[in-house]
Amino acid sequence: MNRKRNASVRWSLISLVMLLILAVSPIWTQAATDEGGYVIAYFRSDPSQTGEKIQKLHYGYSRDGLKWYELNNNAPVADLLYPLRDPFLDKGPDGIWRLVYTTPDVDSNGNNIPNYYLGYAESTDLIHWTNQKRLDLMKNYRPANTVYNAWAPEWVYNDETGKYIIFWSSTLNASSPSNNKHYKATTTDWNTFSDASILFDPGVKTIDANMLRYDKNGEDFYYLFYKDESASPMKIKQTWASEPVNKIEYEDPAHISDNYITPDYTEGPEAFKIIGQNKWHLIYDYWSQGKYGLKTTTNIEDPTAWSAENSNARFPYKMRHAGVADLTESELWALINQYSLDAHYKLDAAALDASGNNRNGTLIGSPVFTSSGGVAGGYVNLDGIDDGIQLANSPGTGFMHDAFSMRSVSMWFKADQTSSTQVLYDEGGASNGFAVKIENGNLLAGIANNNVRKSVSTAFTDTLGWHHVAAVFREGTLELYLDGALKASVNSGIPTVGAHTDFGGLGKRFAQDAFNGTNDGAYFKGKMDQVKIFDVPLFGQDVVDLYETP
Template sequence: MNKQQLMASGNPAYLMAYFRSGPKQTDMTRKLHYAFSRDGLHWYELNDNKAVWATPVGGGIIRDPFINKGPDGFYHLVHTMHSSPDSRYKGKQIGYARSKDLISFTDAKALTVMGNFPETVNSWAPEWNWDEETGRYMIHWSSTLNSSKPDNNRIYKAYTHDWNELTPAELLFDPGYSVIDSNITHHEDSYYLFFKDESVRPMRNRYATSGSLGGGYAGITAAITPGVTEGAEMLNIPGRQAWLLYYDYWADGVYGVMESADMLHWSEELPAADCRFPYQRRHATFFHVTEEELIKLIYHYSLIKRLGNNEGEGCIIDDPVMQEAFSLRTVSMWMKADEVQGTQMLYVEGDADAGFAVRIENGRLQAAAAGRGAPPVMVSAAFTDTASWHHVAVVFTEGSLELYLDGELRDSARGGFARIDEHHVPGGLGRRIAQDAFGGQGNGATFEGLLDHVEIFNTSLQAEDVSYLFRWGIVE
């Protein structure tokens, strides 16, 4: 998808696919996970950072996932898989699956990419690019030959039209030393092959360039990322008119980011405070999705409760969803007020020690989040209309609180806590049960009006997401 197509499709939307592990590959969860972003720097996990899909092949192992959309309209996933014990395939296969919507995957299978090299030890970190010149997919990965362990890798390639028949593997890139984690990015008239140089200590990433996708890579640069980094991946950000380079400090469980406008001049590593990544993300891939695709993914994986008119107004909601601890939370609702004076609770979960609440208070729309041991954080906006329905969204993100009214950010604030602990009291819709995050006391404070489509998400919707919900209404 080019820049013009991206801009025409709506707001920018990006997806990150990854597997999980702690530092030095401890505590691994080798399945597919997702996070989303609207700016390429702040990534918010979907599905509460749990796996979204596990392959039925290769021992169920997904490492180093790479996903992109092909010209056939499918998203094609390739990944490192568990090596088959069968000597005919051991070390020679990668995993594959495809999807139309990034939710349901089909055609999961092992692709024997190194079948013509019987002495292959491993096939790692596959990726693919569409070759415009030949009208084929070019898959590339790292393999070691003639060794007892995968310690002398080179980059190989194979082509396919249909993800069934593959051409025999060929050498794509051999700089004379061990290299892994190839990523090929096209910019202007050149192809840039990023790779991890395993010949130096500490290991780090470099790149080479070519005028052709399929070979001729030369002009190897000096190291462009810090030591102990791997898994270099690129993402074009039209709004920044820049490329972002992501890389994995695999031993420390940290991600780094640099940016460049021309692929030649690189910034210093961006401050960690300017970026956010999910916990334990490893060897990720980053790609564009449409705004509509992203919203469907958010609803599928992170909508944890929907409350409507069938619950009635002023009701108690005794549901574990409204009692769990969280650091990311969005509550979205449509409401029509008949009165704007007094105290009227729209949404309540928890209490003054650990809670989250939205109310109308004497001509103002307000929200509060309470964390143990710190004053509550509050946001507020003028609200006096009793004639129309309005969309309200409140977003809690690790201590920050944002209040949106009819798709626009009206107020934001930051508190002295990053997490709201478990709160073992029933929640309330359109009323207070006993206590609320504002510090209000007593059963009552009933809302005078109507509520509909109250939705709770276990992630932090961004401004573009909230605007989408207001502009386009309910997502089923």
């Protein structure tokens, strides 16, 4: 007997069985890499910061630093004690997030009154804020001088000294911001601060400094980006130093860029490194035009190396003077789940909404819940005859009724058959709607607006294992993911799905659907688990995360 050959055959059979198991089973471990992403903190106003002013903390998020999507439907994420403008936040070596910001007084007519305070708050999770206070860092200049303002603060941590360096712009002895210079103070505990002193004074009026640490061959260099208010129109330059508070080097004419690095009428520069790449983005605020711009470089040392403005960048509407910080994978998901998860149905015991938004479903027929055996706990079994879960009433407004330009639906399912039409998700109807279905050995996602419809599809015939589907609508682009992989995408030409008053829900068609299917029915036969509805368009990595970690 050839024992070696038989052993090889046995191992081949075992390998084949393992491959078959993996082919029909989801991977339920944590993501192999922590790619992370970015948060952008901002306030909102109309162009030239007139008209509407929402002086509160807002968030957006991005995976690539190029396209930024507003969280919380572009509404404030925190109601801090003081008015907020020009927010900047970052995480210290102790794991505490620290937010600094311009905090004007506001008169009875809603007009801002400058003062010499800076706003401050702390958080461990970017959601709950404590130790809120105003910092009086210019007090050593008073009363010998009057301090008109304290604007656009940021901070960096110097790991060589163990001190935080806070810097901002102020004008002394004037009734307007006529001669802003950059000041600094240091602290180790955010309770006791050094006297303020000049950080950077190039001899002209400047404001909005942003500092970027750059590691060059094991040595740190610090690049300072700032708005030159002596230019007409105002725009941005850069300079550098070998230490974060080296005033002489920052002011050295040989260090200050000869050229302006942004277009006219720009301010609020924020430079940041792309995670895992030798590439930096610079974003800036067209303050008089109510929009944002972005440039890129692979050579931060050369001020002439910045690219032309990227026309593919995307920013939240009416975003003003923003700050950017890196996020870990878990930090990013905590913000998405807190501020942009519209509903989450675990389906292990009932159709309850676990998002905290109280959007509980109503059972139709007799769905059967099982407490274990799903991808994450239990699941619901739908009989394909008369079972479903209603999430939206008719007529109605609000959740699953309002118009939208961004939406993501994620769910796990295990189909008993794939030949007949079976609707997994149904929102709206044939005129305006969004839907996911199985039909004739295919998995499809579709949208409709004003009776114009588009759909994408991929082959799907498996009935043995659990599968993850995500349908993403991104301001006209419709994407379909299966088991973490993008399978189909189309530029639909439909930027917005209009408001809809129809019934909607899971596991069936509610009268009509976005594919132009009509009549109540198209019941799904099989199991369903972990349904999540988001008001942001998920990035590819987000979908991978939902697949790898149900």
